[in-house]
Amino acid sequence: MVHETNTDSPNEEPNTSPLGRSSILSYGSGHMLNDITSSCWFTYLLLFLTDVGLTPRNAAIVMLSGQVADAFTTIFVGELIDRIGHFKLWHAGGSILVAISFSSVFGGCVPCKLLKSDTSALETIGYSVFAAIFNVGWAITQVSHMAMVNCITLNPTSRVSLASCRNAFTMVANLSLYAIALSVFTVFNNTEAVNIILQYRWIAYLSIFLGCCFVVVFLIGTKEPQLKQQIQSKNVSRISWAHWFKKALYYQVAMVYMLTRLVTNVSQSLLAFYVINDLGMGQSSKATVPAIIYICSFIISVILQEMRWSSWRIKSFFTIGAVLWIFSGVGVFILPSALKYFIYALSVTIGVANALMTVTAISMESILVGEDLNGCAFVYGSLSFTDKLSCGLALYALESYQATPDVKSNCLLGLTHSVTRLGLGLLPSVCAFISIVVTHTMDLQHRRPKPLVEPLLV
DSSP: OOBOOOOOOTTOOGGGSOOOHHHHHHHHGGGHHHHHHHHHHHHHHHHHHHHTTOOHHHHHHHHHHHHHHHHHHHHHHHHHHHHHOOHHHHHHHHHHHHHHHHHHHHSOOHHHHHHTOOOHHHHHHHHHHHHHHHHHHHHHHHHHHHHHHHHHOOOHHHHHHHHHHHHHHHHHHHHHHHHHHHHHHHHTOOOSHHHHHHHHHHHHHHHHHHHHHHHHHHHHHSOOOOHHHHHHHTTOOOOOHHHHHTOHHHHHHHHHHHHHHHHHHHHHHHHHHIIIIISOOOTTHHHHHHHHHHHHHHHHHHHHTTSOOOHHHHHHHHHHHHHHHHHHHHHHHHOOGGGGGGHHHHHHHHHHHHHHHHHHHHHHHHHHHTTOGGGHHHHHHHHHHHHHHHHHHHHHHHHHHHTSTTOOEEOTTSOEEOHHHIIIIIHHHHHHHHHHHHHTTOOOBOOOOOOOSSOTTO
């Protein structure tokens, strides 16, 4: 049963007042650098590394090293932010680290150049080191930005709108990346190794520049949240980790968030391989198919910002998104190359499903935290830990299996399916199904929402 308390009172505290458009938009822009580099990371890293000569297993090791560094950083950063505060300072420091290190991930093997050696082991180590550094900065920025939601306002509808706006900017970041990639692939239309490195170097540099512009907008337009300082000034003790571990809802939200990120990240990482190798589409499809997904996600994310939210609606919209992914995953799994252009129709449903699942999953985190602001960063950090580690291990397992020669499996229809089809079609579908089951076991406590001060679509 969902418990809802009516707070529609004329004496409502200022901290529960709905936010205006400018506050929500400036906050949403703060994750743009992380989002555009993350999109490049999951969409093109494995493809880039295999194109420059690494085996699928070594390429997966590079990605896994970054995911592991990201996972453990989120735990420690979450604890430090809870102790120290200063969200914007952490955000700025993480953004600087991301901007400096990301170009080196796609800029070639730096240790190989210094040592004048290009052995496979040295290349793997070199790329792994910079992948880990990049992900440390990425984790710092992510945790500080996500934890700010609960410290900006106590209004539940505004919190969902902040999460939805953040997701909308994620879509803008992804679309920007694919526009940049499509332009670069068109200009440097060559498959030689030198041109491949040049392609991704330009993509990385342009992505960093665009993302940094939005970080500046965020730092200027968003005030340091005051709710945490107000609680600390009242000498309220910091919430221990054990407080969260005793809550069944913590484990339920962690499971749903982890499964949601597995769905979105694993599918994004394998999509380029799928359209090129399995469907036999042109090189431009590496940008156009993902772009359709994120256009649809962007539209849905913007629409979601205009809604009044309740616990029932969060569960319902998440379920709709997960069901859409189940059908989409089955479609991806059975789609023959002769009908390859049906991938554009599937891209629409995948985009809608991604937006519905992501926005509502992040909103579940916000409901879990509630008004317990002295432990909010740990919650976001620990839940991100499960997300990053599971994604890294899943992709490593899939790529390691892909590295084994002639690994194919036959389905009942007599069709052969690559590991890419299995990973892109069945894995997200299974995760989506499990997440539906877990979602409907939740007992979400959510106050009756107030509308926003200004509709964002006006």
